[in-house]
Structure formats: structure tokens, C-alpha cells
Amino acid sequence: xxxxxxILAIGFLLTMSSFATAQSxxxxxxxxxxxxxxxxxxxxxxTRKPGxxxxxxxxxxxxxxxxxxxxxxxxxxxxxxxxxxxxxIAYFVTTRxxxxxxxxxxxVLQRMGSVNVNQVTEGTIVVVFVDTVTxxxxxxxxxxxxxxxxxxxxxxxxxxxxxxxxxxxxxxGKN
Numbered sequence: 001x002x003x004x005x006x007i008l009a010i011g012f013l014l015t016m017s018s019f020a021t022a023q024s025x026x027x028x029x030x031x032x033x034x035x036x037x038x039x040x041x042x043x044x045x046x047t048r049k050p051g052x053x054x055x056x057x058x059x060x061x062x063x064x065x066x067x068x069x070x071x072x073x074x075x076x077x078x079x080x081x082x083x084x085x086x087x088x089i090a091y092f093v094t095t096r097x098x099x100x101x102x103x104x105x106x107x108v109l110q111r112m113g114s115v116n117v118n119q120v121t122e123g124t125i126v127v128v129f130v131d132t133v134t135x136x137x138x139x140x141x142x143x144x145x146x147x148x149x150x151x152x153x154x155x156x157x158x159x160x161x162x163x164x165x166x167x168x169x170x171x172x173g174k175n
Contacts, residue, residue, distance in 0.1 A: 024145070025142075025159075025166060026141070028141075030136070033136075038086045038131075039086055040077065040079070040083070040085045041078075042085040043069075043089050043090075053094070053095050053123075060152070063156050067157045068089060070160075071161050071163075086131070086132060089129055090127075090128045091125060093124065094123070094126075095122065097119060098121070100116075100117070100120045101117050102116045120146045120147070123145065125156075126140065126141075139167060143163055145159065
């Protein structure tokens with residue numbers, strides 16, 4: 001009986017952990033381009049159009065800009081805003097409404113518990129690195145996560161740290 005309860009408890013924990021939301025990170029890059037030669041950067045001066053979430057929130061635009069700048073500097077890159085950078089950075093944001101569904105029911109023969117449904121906003125940040133010599137996109141990363149306004153600063157910093165860390169792996173050829 002204790003074994004059965006233990007197995008059910010482990011199954012319940014595994015099921016619940018699969019419902020936990022986590023940042024989704026994906027990158028792609030031009031495998032024929034030597035990413036290791038990229039050492040200096042600047043930000044592409046983007047014009048935000050009406051309807052762009054960053055046009056509506058310059059604060060979030062600065063948050064992403066500062067997080068990327070900070071993370072690249074931590075990894076030894078230099079901002080070459082006064083000179084000729086090796087690459088330019090552009091970034092874009094999209095948002096969409098969604099549902100966060102959590103099934104808290106348990107039991108084999110009789111299901112007990114509840115199902116919680118909450119409306120959430122999911123955001124995606126796309127970061128693009130463009131080689132200044134060829135003017136071609138050489139690296140792209142995108143991060144998708146649930147937007148929690150009270151943790152936005154922390155989540156953006158954490159997300160940009162993950163993106164830059166993945167760029168470092170891609171740069172070193174460690175996929």
C-alpha cells in the first residue's frame with residue numbers, strides 16, 4: 001500500500017512539473033559564418049510602428065536594450081556606438097493572449113481536486129544579429145514566456161542572459 005501511494009505521489013509530481021511554465025528559447029544562425037569574429041556591437045536604430053508593443057512601452061524597450069547591453073558586456077563584447085561595430089542588434093516583441101490551464105485533479109478511480117484556468121499574456125522577444133560587412137542576418141534567437149508585470153524586469157534580465165549564453169555556445173560551435 002505504501003508503495004502504491006509512493007508511485008502515485010511520484011506520478012502526481014511528474015505530471016504537475018510538466019505543467020510548470022518555463023521560458024522557451026530557440027536560436028538559429030548561419031553555420032557558414034564565423035560567429036567567433038563578432039566582438040563589437042551596436043544597436044540598430046529601429047523605428048517602432050503603431051501597434052508594436054515596444055512603441056506603446058518605451059520603458060520595456062529600454063529594459064530589453066539595457067539587459068542585452070549588460071549581458072554582452074559581461075561576456076566580453078564591446079559596444080562600438082562611436083566606431084564601426086562587427087554586428088548590429090535589432091529586437092522585436094510580440095504578445096498574445098492565452099490560457100494557463102492547470103489540472104490539479106488526482107486519483108485513479110475517482111478524480112478529486114480542481115482545474116484552474118487563468119487568462120495570461122504570452123510574449124516573445126526576437127533578437128537578431130546582423131553582420132555589418134555583409135548586411136546579412138547571421139544569428140537569431142527568440143524567447144517566449146508568460147508575461148508577469150510584477151516580475152517583468154527580472155524576467156527580461158533572466159531571458160536576455162539565457163539568449164546571450166546560447167549565443168556564446170553557438171559562437172563556440174557547441175550546439
